[in-house]
Amino acid sequence: MNKKLAILLATYNGERYLQEQIDSLFRQTYKDWVLYIHDDGSTDATPRIISDNAKMHDNIVVMEHVGGHGAKENFFGMLRRVEADYYMFCDQDDVWLENKVELSMRRMQELENRINNCDVPIIVHSDLFVVDERLNVVSDSFWRFVGINPDYLTKFERLSAVSLTTGCTMLINNRAKTTAFGFPYDKACMHDAWITACTMKAGGIVSGISTPLIYYRQHSDNCIGASEAHPFNIVFLFRHIKELYKSNRKTSRMFKSLGCPLHVYLYNKIMYRIKNKRLN
Numbered sequence: 001m002n003k004k005l006a007i008l009l010a011t012y013n014g015e016r017y018l019q020e021q022i023d024s025l026f027r028q029t030y031k032d033w034v035l036y037i038h039d040d041g042s043t044d045a046t047p048r049i050i051s052d053n054a055k056m057h058d059n060i061v062v063m064e065h066v067g068g069h070g071a072k073e074n075f076f077g078m079l080r081r082v083e084a085d086y087y088m089f090c091d092q093d094d095v096w097l098e099n100k101v102e103l104s105m106r107r108m109q110e111l112e113n114r115i116n117n118c119d120v121p122i123i124v125h126s127d128l129f130v131v132d133e134r135l136n137v138v139s140d141s142f143w144r145f146v147g148i149n150p151d152y153l154t155k156f157e158r159l160s161a162v163s164l165t166t167g168c169t170m171l172i173n174n175r176a177k178t179t180a181f182g183f184p185y186d187k188a189c190m191h192d193a194w195i196t197a198c199t200m201k202a203g204g205i206v207s208g209i210s211t212p213l214i215y216y217r218q219h220s221d222n223c224i225g226a227s228e229a230h231p232f233n234i235v236f237l238f239r240h241i242k243e244l245y246k247s248n249r250k251t252s253r254m255f256k257s258l259g260c261p262l263h264v265y266l267y268n269k270i271m272y273r274i275k276n277k278r279l280n
Contacts (some may be wrong), residue, residue: 005033005105006084010074014092015045017217022053024095030102038063038078040070046092056260060234075167075191079180085174089167090192093118093217095135100213101124104171111205112173121176121204123196125165128216135215142166142216149276151209156200159193160255160265161272167192168214176204189250201258 006048007025011018025035037050037060054060066077075089086108088101107124139145146162153164161213170192180195181237196206250263 002032003085005086005101005146006082006233007033007035007081007088007090007101008075009035009037009049009090009092010040010071010078011037011042011046011092012040012071012074013042013044013046015042015049017093017219018046019053021090021092021094021096022049024098026057026125027091027098028096028106029099031040031092032086033059033088033101034084035060035061036078036082037061037196038074038084039065041065041067042075057117070232071072072188072190076185076188079177079191086171087174087177091168093219094168095215097213097215101171103209103211105211107207107209108171108173111207115205118173119175121179121199121202122173123165123176123199123204123206124171124209125206126169126209126211126213128166128169128214129212131215133217134216135217140212142212143210147276150210152272152276154206156197156258157255157260157264157268158272159197159200160251160260161268163193163196164208165192165196166216168216170195172199179204183258189254194254197255197258211227 009021022035024104034253035057037054039047039050039062050062052061063078063081068076080085088104090096104124104126108122111122111124112118114268129137130139130142130145131137143150148162148164150164153161164171167190172195176195176199180198182202185194199206248269252262255265256262
């Protein structure tokens with residue numbers, strides 16, 4: 001019996017790019033999936049675009065609106081309500097390469113066959129192309145652009161240094177879902193960081209594909225975008241002290257709720273800066 005893959009698409013006032021994203025999903029070489037869409041109360045043409053596509057495709061499920069809460073709660077809400085064997089998260093403004101689902105599922109199946117244990121939480125994620133509004137490539141590696149070193153971020157505590165996974169690249173198994181909901185997630189910064197931290201804390205597997213599989217579109221309405229990594233010096237610190245404080249406060253609270261105290265959080269932030277001054 002085929003296992004069920006659910007693609008979870010969260011939308012909010014996404015009329016500019018939504019159709020292009022949906023079209024990229026239906027060009028996927030891997031076809032065995034169901035697309036679940038939950039709109040967060042859009043006031044533009046997004047609901048019409050969703051309705052038109054649902055009429056054309058029998059593997060689109062439009063979920064009943066349950067209130068506006070922002071991207072994090074939109075994705076958490078869908079993940080809670082949808083039952084499947086595997087899940088992928090989809091943003092409304094990106095474009096997926098045609099083999100994204102196929103390569104992600106292939107890696108997932110390789111890992112499952114290797115460990116032969118369905119009770120292990122597993123996450124597969126990938127690098128991304130950073131692109132502008134018109135899909136012109138700004139960087140051919142999001143990991144390098146923002147300063148992510150997957151080879152170093154292999155332990156739960158080290159995840160506090162920098163966010164390893166990007167939600168729109170993630171494929172998770174059902175065990176990763178149940179693991180994430182096994183902890184109270186009120187301190188979660190975002191769904192992707194939380195699921196990844198919970199998976200690693202539980203001794204699960206997080207496997208990265210170094211090939212970019214998404215055009216990660218940067219535009220003025222991004223909920224969370226790509227910020228280029230900069231050398232961490234005193235000038236940079238003073239220019240961005242307020243943003244850095246807010247960001248670290250949220251992240252440290254999240255890791256504290258999972259059993260990583262502040263001094264461990266700070267140690268890993270510092271060690272990451274020392275060992276990964278700049279990725280080239």
